Every structure is written in C-alpha cells, then in structure tokens.
Amino acid sequence: MVFNFLTYAFAAIAVVSVLAAWIKRPKRAAFGSAAIVAGISAAAAQSETAWTVFLFGPMVIWALISALPVMNSPWRVRVGLVVYLAIGSAISVFPTYHDEITCSDKISDDQLASSCPRAIAKLPAEVREQNIEAAEKGNSGFKKFVLAQVPFRLVRGLDLKGGLRLVYTVDVQEAIKDKRDRYYDDMRSKFTKALGLAEGDTATVDEMAELKQHMTLSKPRAKVDVVIVSFNKVEDAKKVINEKFLGNYLRELRVVPDKDGRTFTFQIRNDVEVETREKAVSQAKETILRRIDGMGVKEASVSSRDEDIIVEIPGQDDKAFQHIRDIISQTARLEFKMLDDEVDFFKPIAEGQNQQLPKGLSFSLENAPIGKKGSKANYYGRLEKISTETMEEALKRIKAWVATLTVDEDHEIGFGKIFGENEKTGGWVQSGWRTYYLKSKAELTGDMVRDAQAVSQQSDSGLGGWQVNMQLGPQGAELFEKITGDNIKRRFAIILDERVESAPVIEGKIPGGNARITMGAGGVEQQLQDAKKLELVLRSGALPAPISPTNEQRIGASLGADSIAQGAKAAGFAGLFVLVLILLYYRRAGFIADIAVMFNLVLQITVLSMFSASMTLPGIAGLALTVGVAVDANVLINERIREELRNGKSARAAVTTGYDKAFSAIIDGHATTLISGLILAQYGTGPIKGFAVTLIIGMVTSLFTGVVVTRLFFEFWVSGRRDMKLSIGGRH
Numbered sequence: 067m068v069f070n071f072l073t074y075a076f077a078a079i080a081v082v083s084v085l086a087a088w089i090k091r092p093k094r095a096a097f098g099s100a101a102i103v104a105g106i107s108a109a110a111a112q113s114e115t116a117w118t119v120f121l122f123g124p125m126v127i128w129a130l131i132s133a134l135p136v137m138n139s140p141w142r143v144r145v146g147l148v149v150y151l152a153i154g155s156a157i158s159v160f161p162t163y164h165d166e167i168t169c170s171d172k173i174s175d176d177q178l179a180s181s182c183p184r185a186i187a188k189l190p191a192e193v194r195e196q197n198i199e200a201a202e203k204g205n206s207g208f209k210k211f212v213l214a215q216v217p218f219r220l221v222r223g224l225d226l227k228g229g230l231r232l233v234y235t236v237d238v239q240e241a242i243k244d245k246r247d248r249y250y251d252d253m254r255s256k257f258t259k260a261l262g263l264a265e266g267d268t269a270t271v272d273e274m275a276e277l278k279q280h281m282t283l284s285k286p287r288a289k290v291d292v293v294i295v296s297f298n299k300v301e302d303a304k305k306v307i308n309e310k311f312l313g314n315y316l317r318e319l320r321v322v323p324d325k326d327g328r329t330f331t332f333q334i335r336n337d338v339e340v341e342t343r344e345k346a347v348s349q350a351k352e353t354i355l356r357r358i359d360g361m362g363v364k365e366a367s368v369s370s371r372d373e374d375i376i377v378e379i380p381g382q383d384d385k386a387f388q389h390i391r392d393i394i395s396q397t398a399r400l401e402f403k404m405l406d407d408e409v410d411f412f413k414p415i416a417e418g419q420n421q422q423l424p425k426g427l428s429f430s431l432e433n434a435p436i437g438k439k440g441s442k443a444n445y446y447g448r449l450e451k452i453s454t455e456t457m458e459e460a461l462k463r464i465k466a467w468v469a470t471l472t473v474d475e476d477h478e479i480g481f482g483k484i485f486g487e488n489e490k491t492g493g494w495v496q497s498g499w500r501t502y503y504l505k506s507k508a509e510l511t512g513d514m515v516r517d518a519q520a521v522s523q524q525s526d527s528g529l530g531g532w533q534v535n536m537q538l539g540p541q542g543a544e545l546f547e548k549i550t551g552d553n554i555k556r557r558f559a560i561i562l563d564e565r566v567e568s569a570p571v572i573e574g575k576i577p578g579g580n581a582r583i584t585m586g587a588g589g590v591e592q593q594l595q596d597a598k599k600l601e602l603v604l605r606s607g608a609l610p611a612p613i614s615p616t617n618e619q620r621i622g623a624s625l626g627a628d629s630i631a632q633g634a635k636a637a638g639f640a641g642l643f644v645l646v647l648i649l650l651y652y653r654r655a656g657f658i659a660d661i662a663v664m665f666n667l668v669l670q671i672t673v674l675s676m677f678s679a680s681m682t683l684p685g686i687a688g689l690a691l692t693v694g695v696a697v698d699a700n701v702l703i704n705e706r707i708r709e710e711l712r713n714g715k716s717a718r719a720a721v722t723t724g725y726d727k728a729f730s731a732i733i734d735g736h737a738t739t740l741i742s743g744l745i746l747a748q749y750g751t752g753p754i755k756g757f758a759v760t761l762i763i764g765m766v767t768s769l770f771t772g773v774v775v776t777r778l779f780f781e782f783w784v785s786g787r788r789d790m791k792l793s794i795g796g797r798h
Contacts, residue, residue, distance in 0.1 A: 068204025068211045069111050072119055076108035079126055086133070093133045100129035114203065116215040124153040137785060145778055152665070155672040161213050162220040162675050181210050220675040223367070223682035223756065227380035230387050233617035234354075234375045234394065241346035241611035242339055243290040249319065249332065250285055250293050251507065256314070257281065257295075260306045271505055275476055285475070291334040300327045343373070349610040351375050357393050366390075367680055369755075375613065380680070395613065396563065400512030400604065402549075402581075403504045405557040405569060406477060407434035411503040412445040415471075424467045426450040426460075426498065435555045435571050447501040448484060457483070457496050464499050478506045480559055482566035502566050504559055509549050514542025516579075518604035520597035523584070532597040533584045536604065543579025551575035562600070637690040644697050652704050655794040658779045659700035662771040666696045669767040670760070684757035692764025695739060699772035702728040702735075707780075708794055717784040725777055732772060740765040 080101045087097035103125040110118035128146035132139065169182035179185065181201075186194055200206045201214035221227075254277065258269035263276050277283070281297045297303040307330060312321060318338045322331040334342075347370050354375055355368045366379045379390060415421065416429035427449045434444040451460035461481060468479045479501050486497035517537040538546055550558070550572050559569045560583050567583050583600065645663060649656040670689060674681070707724030715723065743765065746758035 068208055069114050070204075072111035072123070073108050076104045076111060076119075076123065076126065080104035080108060083129075090133075096129055096133035100126055100133070103129060116202075116211075120154070120157055120215070124150045127153065137782060141778065141781055144774060148665075148775055148778065151669065155668050157212060158216065158218075158672045158675050159220075159668065161216045161218070162671070164209075164213060165219055181213055218676055218678040220671060221678070221680050222380055223378075223680035223685070226682060228621045229378065229380040231617075231619040231621065232377040232379075232391070232394070232615060234350075234377070234613040235616045236347050236350045236373050236375060236610075237612045237614065238343040238346050238373055239290050239611075242334065242342050244611070245338075245342055246285065246291055246293060246334060249315065249334075250283065252314075253293065253295070253332075254283060256311065257283070257306060260311065261302065271476060271507060283475075291339060293332040294329065295332065296329045298328070303328050303330070346610045347373055347375070350613060353609050354394055358390065374616065391615075395615065399563055399609070400515065401508040401561045402510035402546075403480070403506070403508055403559050403561060404549075404553060405434070405559055406503050406505050407442070407444055407557060408436050408439075409477075409503060410442070410444045411473075411477075411479075412447055412501065415447075416445040424449060424463050426452060427464065427467065435557060437553065437555050444503075446503075448498060449500075450484075450486075450498040451496075457499075461499055464501070468501070476506055478504050480504045480561060480566045481564075482569070502559055502569060504561075504566075509558075510538070510542055510545055512604065514538050514545070515604055516542075518601045520594070520601040531584070531590055532593040533582050534597050534600045534604065536581045536583070538579030538581065540579075543577075546579055546581065547575060547577045637686050640690050641693045644693055648697055648700065652700075652794055654783075655700075655704050655707075655780075658776050659697065659704070661779070662700060662776045663693055663696045665775060666692065666764070666767045666771040669771070670763050673763045673767070674760070679759070680756070682756045684754065685760045688757045688760030688764060691761060692768055695736070695764065696768040696772055698735065699728075699732045699768060700776060702731050703772070703776065704794055711794070721777075721780045721784050725773070725780075729773065732769070736765045736769050 083097045083101035083104060087094040087101060090097060103122045107119050107123045107126065110116075110122065128150040131146035131149060132142045134142055136142065164181070168179045169185075186197060197206070198214065201210040204211040254274050255264075255269045258264045258274045258277055261277070261280055263269070263280075264273045280299070280302055281295065284294045284296075286292055286294065295307075297306075304327075307323075315321070315332065318335055319332045320335055322333065324330065351368055351370045354377065358366045358368065358377070358379075366377060368378075369376045377390075377394065379387065381387075412429060427447060429445045430448055431443045432446055433441050435441045447464070449460055449464040451457060455463075464481065471479070473479060480503075481499050482502060483496050484498050484500045485494045488495045515536050516539040519535050520532060521535055523531050523533050553572050554574055556572055557569045558572050559566045560581070561567065562583070645660045648659050652659065667689060670692065674685075679685075703724055706728040707720050710720035710723045711717070740762060743758045743761040747755055747762060
C-alpha cells in the first residue's frame, strides 16, 4: 500500500517537474534534477526497494526548494541540503524514538503497542512472520513501514539498561601451537619428498611413517613454539637442510643447529609470535561479534584488552544470557580425519589382565570397515558416566586415562558421545563417551566450509532428527572428492571442538563439496537447538584459539534507572540553562543559535543511530559537552558581527565579515577538541571510547550547524535590508 502510494506520488512529481522544466527555462536545472530523483524514487518504490526511496525521495524536496523564487541559487541549494538532512534525520531517529517512548521496559505487555518488538516476539511464529512481511511491504501503515525498513536503533548501553558483562581470555598459546603444528606437518611432507620416500607430488601418511627410519621429528609439549628435527645420519642432514629448504621457513622461523650436525631446532621468531597473539585476539573478537550479530543481539558491544575479550549485553533475560554464553564459548574448530581401523589399538588393553581402569570404563567390539579388504572386529573403549557426574566431568576422566597410554605422533584418540535409552521417557539421553583411533592429520578443516544450514532429517516414521548440511569451498570440495574417492569403505570422522560428532562410512566418491553432521540420538528438540547453534558458529567462523571465561558481572536494572535519571537530569538542565542564557543575551541571534544547537543534537543522534550505537552515561556527557562547543561557535560569530556593527558597517557587510573572521577561530577550537577525541577513541576502552566517539561526531555536526545553518538564517534576515538593525544584543 505504501509502496503503491509512493510510486504514484513520485511519478506524478516527475511528470510535473518535466513540464515545469520545459515551461520555466531559467529553472530547468532545478526542475530537471527534481524530475530525475523523483523518477528514481518512483522506480525504487515500484520495485519495493525502500532504502533507495529513503535516499532519493527527500532529494525531490531539495531540488524543488532550489527552484523557489527567493534569495539566490547558492542559498536555496544550501537550504535544500539542510531540509534534506532534517528529513533524513527524522526517518533515521523515528524508530529509536518509538522504541524508547512507546516500547519502554516500564510499560506492561498489555499496554504495549503492536509495533513494539516485545509485543511482536510474543506472537505465534506464523503470525509474527506475516505481520513482519506486511509491515515491510507497507501494508500496515506508514509508521510500521518505517519501523520495519529502518533496522538500526540507538539503544541504551549497559550502564543505563543493566545487563551482563562477560570477560573471556584467549588462549594465545594454543594459537601459537597451531602455527607450530602446521610447520611440523609441512616439514614432514617436505622431508619425505627430499629423502625420496614419496612416489607422488604429495606424501601420504604411510610414506611419512617411513621417516622414522631416517630421522625423528618432535613437538615438545612444554615449548609450543619449537619443532626439533634429529637425523640418524649426518649425510641425510646435509642432503636435506640446505639453502633451498630453509628458504621456506627462515622468514618466520629461526634455526639453531646442534654441534653434532644432526639435530636442528626450529623456533618461531619473537615478532611472528607477537603477531600471532595479536591476530588471535583480533580474530576472536571479530568471530564473537559475528556470532552475537547472528543471534540478533545488536545492542551488545564487544571490545578487546590485551588477551581479553569483553562482551557487554544490556538486558535482564537470564535464558538469553545462557544462550549467548553457549554460542560464544563454542570454539567451533572443525576437522575431518580418517580412522585407522586396520590397527586394533585397544586390543592389548581390552585383553590384558589386572589393569587399573577408570570406573565405568569397558571395552566393546565393533565391525570396522577397512576398505577393499572388507571389515574386521576392533575394540573400542566405552566410559559410562557416573550418576553424580556431568558429561564434561566424564570426558575429563576418560581423557586423563588416555593420556597415560602411548600413542605415536601419527595417531590420536578421539572421543564421541554415546547414548542410552531413558526408561522413564522412552527417549535417548547422553550416557557417556567412546573412543576412536584416528590418524592425527586433518584432511579438511573448518576454514574450508563456505556455508552451513540446519535441516531436518527425512524419516519414514515422521520423527526424524536434525543435521547440519555444509557446503565446502572450491579447495575443500576438491580435497573432499579426492579423499572420499581414495578411501571408499573406510570411516571418516567429523570432529567439532575435539569431539567426534559422527564417523560415517564412505560409500563412494562425493563430488560437489557437500557434507553433513548429524546431531546424534538425542531428543528432536535438543537436536534442533544443537543444529541451530552449530549452523551459527560454522557460518560465523571458528575461533582461532580456545577462550575461557575469566570474569562475569551482573549490573542491575535499578542502577541503570538511576543513571538515566541523574544523567538525563544533569544534561537536560545544563543544556537548557545554556540555551536560555544565549537566547536572553543575544535575542533573535540567540534564537538562531538555539535552533542550530538543537539541530546539532538531532544530527548527532542520527549518526549514532545509523551505526546502532549504544548510548552510555559518558555518551550523554559527550552530548552535553557538544552543546557547549556548539554554543561557543555561535558566540564567536555573534561577537564578531557585533564588532563589525560597532565599526559602522551595514548589517549585510557585518554578517559576511563576522563569519569570515570567526571561521579560523572556530576551526581551531573544533580541531583541537577533535584531536583529543581521536586520541581518546584510539587508546580508550569502554565508557571512555563511547564518550570520545560522541565527541568526535559532535565536532563535525557542530561545525556544520554553526557555520552553515546559522548563516542561512542571517543571510535571509539581512537580505535587501541595508539600513536595518540586527537584534543581536548589547550596544553596537
């Protein structure tokens, strides 16, 4: 409905403007511009592109003002610009005004307007989607149309609304270890080829295993930045460690040879280590921010300090807070690894006598596929959790036991959940963990995933569970097709955050890069929640390193209410006092200054709203301060004009000269304040940064309103009046 109205309205304006341009030849530039932007707006409304309408629609008024028979053309163009900005500000600020006035937390659910987010959220899903679609198409009135099409809001910050502050520490040592491990894998491959042990271009796991006959590579647990290479013969060391080989690593690694000529220590350089740490924190921050944005929590703020990530979420919803914690803390490190089912690793342990095993640990046999050879019966460990412990505690117990076993560097033990039937409900519940004997090399990693989507599994019974379908990128798709083609009738483990989610048997080559992760045998509702979480974290990307919560603070809503009341009262009284004082002192010129100051505040709030900023108490202080700065600019202009009037100049000449002489002083004052704001924004965090950003925006808008907007009023006031007296206060 709204789009139809706008289409016809702008089309009519375009036609009339074309005719006016033909009839009024001197005004054809202005009318021609009006016809062009009106035509663009009509086409945008016809195609239901709201933001193009919002951008070009007000330009029609700008162009038509330029055609008015008043003042001169430059003055009309500047007035049109101010009106354009005023209309754009009104559209941008209206959703914030609506949510704060009619959707306040103090208003009961029964009294909420139907357009409020809290009221919309309580509707049934189908009805909610219909209402949102109707509002976006303009079938529910212009107000709901604007609310639906303008997504950004200026929201209250944590200190005004109350909420939750979470502090996570990034395990940067793990990021360094990952980098070291990548060098380790690359070196193994290059050593295998250099010693003539690889037949093809890429060394296989079996070929790399033959390296043990020639050399030893080790990754010390105590030193996460070191790889130690030790050759059995000096001749092999001289053959491999040459200038060409070292050229691959010397940029980021330093090499320390041992006196025996057979042992070399490769260590990550200090500058590379520092860069890796900083990059890990930066990537963790961006990933957490993407995850939070993916949940629709737009008012949350994410910042970093050293190795800490600080997340601030306004509100008081404990359930939502827990959901956010779960999403943030999930590393989402995705790996695809082959199982080595040809080796029955746990057989000696399972058949051993008098061994001390953890409580609840037992061994079972499973029919493991081993490619073209068919299958064989292998043992695997099962740890049933004790009734008094959680799944995480059970996982720690079985991991502690596995750590006592001797596993070579080409293999590792993986862990996956096992499920048991709940006798009371008849459903499936997590009952413990099982082991998988894996090859340590990751064939594919999560950074190769291009997209992920949670979908329901098809089932004849109609009670299917949920799975996450993944689409791999070009490189991942090519690798996936090769790996699945080379390992038919073998098991391929999909590992998320060091836990085996599933280990399907490869039935044939899989082209196209499509893979899936099933959500286990839990309840359908739980599977849905797990699938949605996994979809979000895979889309937003994996964390570069694990993070751990180190601090959590709850800020009550009462503190926020007190902050609002006191801060708003202080800022309101201070601003009102300044506006009244300048009005009394400068009379009509003071009234012009007051209009400019109020418009400056509106522009500030508009810019903050467009960036979906959070208004904090320091931000309110920044707004109050910019009122003083804006008034100061007008004081400089008015005093300069009064000085010129006392020197006997006419009103028009005094205005022109006054603005010219005051401009340099205004620029100096704004520039120094702007520099201070930039420094605070660069090095400050939290409230200080919020204050700085508000101040920076205020300086830019204050300069515009103080120099451009007020001059329009003065020029109109003195136009054609040589001997008039300006109402500017004082004696002149």
